[in-house]
Amino acid sequence: MTSQSALDSITPLQQMIASCSGAILTSLFVTPLDVVKIRLQAQKTPFPKGKCFVYCNGLMDHICVCENGNAKAWYKPRGHFNGTLDAFIKIVRTEGMKSLWSGLPPTLVMAVPATVIYFTCYDQLSAALRLRMGDQADEVPLLAGSLARMGSATLISPLELIRTKLQSERQSYRELSAIIRSSVHADGWLTLWRGLGPTLLRDVPFSALYWFNYEKAKAWLCQSSGSREATFSITFIAGALSGSIAAVVTLPFDVVKTRRQVELGELQAQNLTAQASSSTYTVMRRIVTENGAKGLFAGFMPRLIKVAPACAIMISTYEFGKAAFREHNRKRPASPLQTSST
Template sequence: MASEDVKSSETAVSRIVNLAEEAKIASEGVKAPAGIAWLTITKSLLAGGVAGGVSRTAVAPLERLKILLQVQNPHSIKYNGTVQGLKYIWRTEGFRGLFKGNGTNCARIVPNSAVKFYSYEEASKGILWLYRRQTGNEDAELTPVLRLGAGACAGIIAMSATYPMDLVRGRLTVQSGSSPSQYRGIAHALATVLREEGPRALYKGWLPSVIGVVPYVGLNFAVYESLKDWLVKSRPFGLVEDTELGVATKLACGAAAGTVGQTVAYPLDVIRRRMQMVGWKDASAVVTGDGKSQARLEYTGMVDAFRKTVRHEGFRALYKGLVPNSVKVVPSIAIAFVTYEVVKDVLKVEMRISD
């Protein structure tokens, strides 16, 4: 299944990239000088990377707690909520424990965010060109549904490109001081997974990740851009006086986008985390932290993971960690969008998300 997932991901990504490139070439007609084009692309990728790193570091403690809540053993509960969970980590692992796995997280999220934002811009251009060609209206604008499609394309490309880092980040985040075996870092974790579980293991949980990223990233971009567009055009309650929204308003749009996206996609994120732990011989000890040998649930696929999770722990298990995740997502997505646009302004990149 993992092999089929990888092959299908490569095919989908290739088609999306080719379509976007063809549409871009056709819509632009005349290409910009190579040097200028590469400089613009580099600046756009840099802005996306900075946005991802800043936003994720700001909420790193909540990110770690969310993953611990998602994968903890239901018979050995250590984390009962956001405040209690953060206090427990502080008490048992200290300040550094709150940011455990953040280096790996940033190593994954920086390129992921860079690719995601840039892919969204390119996918938006391609989809808008196709839409105008189909309708015959050269002045047509992106609709919320089209923005959802562009965001979905961006999410699939970014997720597929950086998925092995996501798997390693999850395992580094979950392991604790009582784990019998320790990953010493990103490179060691990748090498260990390849040696002990094989290359297919790097894409465990890829399918629910992609299925989850379609509504999550798609809704993030669609809600954010549509809200901004609505505010500029309707100017409700006198919130907007010109065509340029303030930072506070953009943060509010980003917060709304993050809330909608993560609520819809959260169960798939839980299943992805659990599938990523399958095959890790020390996963049960890491999750329970009690030093005892415990049986691990094995999943044959995404549907099986859903079924076993609901049967053994109930439907509510699909939303474990939702509260700290909600507290994390709201500022994280908001900060990412605003940071991206601010950095692009500083770097003087003409191309913006909304263009």
């Protein structure tokens, strides 16, 4: 007879659907916050032609190259805002409600597949590692989180570089294959993973800390509330707490990665080779020289405000989706192969 735990398990496809739903909901909720933030930043320090800025909604970073003092979606230099609420109202009044989600399409195209790969790999790796690590099972979230993030970031990195080229050189998607061929012919296959190092420096430690703290916080909250299973509110709170801790600890890597992304984007906009770009270590040393050690922690509050709700929405939606699939599988009639004994 098949065990109850086997009936309660969910398939990788169901995990992918649950993570996809979480990524879409997170993008829908968090994108307006970053659209408003970019507009407020732009009016304080206008972006000149050829300069870049990084847009991030908690799931994916997007490099935006300014053209004639403008960028296609996120930055439109018109109007004056007196604060966050005033910016929300004026953007909706003058440009329409949909303008608050002007950065959504590239997020859905890239962040959703990356998130699906990441969360599904984490669950699959966790299940496999727990069987093999035995007494050291408490360290599984650290290892599984690191490996899952490393894999998803490596797979998505070529798409991120190509997307930046499409924007900076104003190419159409039909010319995508020509861009790939020209890049590979000029600099080799490794050019498609340009900028991966700074990404991994931030995202791998973030992922390891996030999953470790999330599993600990979820277990503690379940024990404190006397709940046998994690509820939506428990996973939401655990996700926000673990995301906040990971965001603060890895902030210096995020500052360096942002500066490095901007430099790479500007080089591509000017059709310069990436060899002229500074290394990660050089960027970090420059930041400390110009602004002191505190420069590595610039943007502390904006990052916290953005990452905490994004992590909370993503993980709670994902866990809710998995719980719904488990319940569905539990109620589904067993097949003859499942009910027969071997």
